[in-house]
Amino acid sequence: MGIGKKTRNIGHIVEGMAKETTGKALGNKSMQRRGRAEQAVGRMKQAVEKGRDTFRH
Template structure:
């Protein structure tokens, strides 16, 4: 996995966690959901990249 893609994926996860926590603190359910979705996207992309690396070797 390229370092840039890995950093971007981790960035999505961290940004999602921040949105979720902010949404929880403000009582904003929509922001919480968007945060959870963004975390899931980052984790899914990271898993796809790891799978690609496995097949390259």
């Protein structure tokens, strides 16, 4: 996995965690859902990249 893509995927995960935590603190359910969704996107992309690396090497 390229360092740029790995960093971007981890960024999605961290940003999602921040949104979810902020949503919990403010009682904003919509923000919590968006945060969880963003985390899922980051984790999914990271898994896809790891799979690609497995088949390349």
